[in-house]
Amino acid sequence: MEIRVKYFGFEPVEEGFCVTLPDGANVEDLLDKLKEERTAEEKATLDNSTIMVNEKKSHRKIVLEDQDKVLILIPLGGG
């Protein structure tokens, strides 16, 4: 299945892209895929992010469906 993903505050910033995942995959599986080839610091940042699936806050075990839209909101942490 294809999941539409968009980062906020993370590269590529605010540009959507698609990720292919096996049926039955959940948010955690998506994050694991997104963490590939990321540094340890970037992986930690993704772990600390707020995830919205189809405009609703999601926890890591939510099972995704084809064409779901996932927003990954990186914590600002101050400023």
Add this chain to the structure above:
Amino acid sequence: MPTGYAGKLLFVDLTTEKIQEETLGEDLANDFIGGYGIGAKILYDRMPAGADPLGPDSYIGFMTGLTNDTKSLFGGRYTLVHKSPITGGWNDANSGGHFGPELKKAGYDGLFVYGKAKKPVYIYIKDGNVEICSAENLWGKTTKETLERLKEETGEEKIRASIIGKTGENQSYLACPINDRHRAPGRGGGGAVMGSKNLKAVAVRGTHKTDVADPDKIRDANMEISKNKKENKGIQRLGDRGTGGGTPSASLSGDAPVKNWKGVGIIDFGETSAENVGSKNLDRYKTEKYHCNSCPLGCGAEYSVPDGRWPVESTQRPEYETAGAFGPTLLCDEEDVIIHCNELCNIHGMDTISAGMTIAWAMECYEEGLLSRDDLDGIDLSWGNGEAIVQMLEKMVKGEGVGKTLANGSAYAAKHFGKGEEYLQTASGIELPMHDPRYAPGLARTYQFDPTPGRHVKGGLGSLHMGNKQKGDKYDYEDTGEIDVKLMVHREILNTAGFCLFGSGVTPRRLHHQFIEGITGREFNDEIAYKTGLRIYIQRHVFNLREGIAPKDMTLTLRAVGQPPQEAGPLEGKTVDHKKLGENFFTTLGWDLDSGKPPKKQMENLGGLENVIEDLYGPS
């Protein structure tokens, strides 16, 4: 003279025009480090209790940080200290740029001003020479115009100055001075205090170099930070986009308040609007990077807006707090409005956070029919109406019409109109900043009970929660006291040493201590840091106690802690137990919650608080 300091404090009485230097004592430096540490000690000792913050008895201090002019990376901030006309209690606010290091190079660790000049003046300090100069020709001019005039008058192109604009001259409570054209100790009304003294500016030029005890120690710390920075993409991102790079994410995650704290970002503001107020969009006007003193990051930027509704040749990138206050908080996604509001606040000297938040309060009052269009001088203050936001802000910064009332903040305006108190989003009367305790619950304790209330830059558990870096559930309120106190104490050290908090991601606590040791030559381990940080916190706290403000008197409006909780969005159902967070914090400190008095034994063990002990417990 303590090593690493200029070694002198300067006192200027504007009533008598008496200028006096005092040697900075070893004990004062060791016990209170610098910045608001030394500032709190001096104001507690010398400013009369109950003084009108806008009266001649009040003091205002321009305090360097210990790290200023020591080549310590991220060590460029100075702090303004005074009694706040907004909260009636202690106030400190800090600023980047170059003013602090220049003041230290000019020969002083801090400048305290009291009294009131008969006519507008500015204080000019050049390498230890101090003059009180007429500012009659500068009164009414913007901060940027004034800076250029000061350069001409003094013949010093490299002069640095902390300057008020029209807002400060009007003694509006939301006024702040501006240094380096766009850096500001924005919060708490320091610009009004300057205006009440007829003090247009403090201008400084220095060529001295501060001697440090161990330059190698500082160099080694700098090298480690540089290495960390190369490996940290988050900090590089901050350098590239500035704090405003995070505005879209925060607008949707629940970190940034939306629609005067009652809205939900993903529903009321939306993805596209969130993107519009971020640096990626605003940076289309970027011309070059801007670095504060000793900063390897450069999160600031110069902008030029060639056309559109509010063209301006030279302006600067709005910070996250500013974009949040004029963006999602007002449901405004027009980038030119945000850039122009930022410029208006910078040239006239107004706190962007309180300005945006006060307009948000007025918008909700307008929506609910408490304030009519007539009340608002005919302005249609509907949510997201960019033109109206600019019109209202112009009135506020210049003190015109209803803007004169709103320029004193939302709590003042609610009292003035006799309505709308239920829509205030404040801590002890000052508007809340752009980080929501429902998202970062630890902030509720900091906002409500820190001696300088309503600040996101004060320490505590909230700093972990903002980055989601806590262990376990951040909405679990058991046993929060120990970590909350530990983080508070460390932040006291960072702030008083003049460090920028944005460097913390690449500067572990160990290196902060190494810098202090390298500068001063004295040991600064975890135990000393804890005692010093707590001593400084107590010194700020007892200033408030003397003004009749105990923790039980400090307030936080309830929408910010989810009472009632939001019904949708990422913060749905979240309620923050701010009372429990406060109890945990003060119980860990061992303080009496009712009186707010720190125990005598604790203060005796800390040392350096002898006069406080006598004031609270009588002579021994």
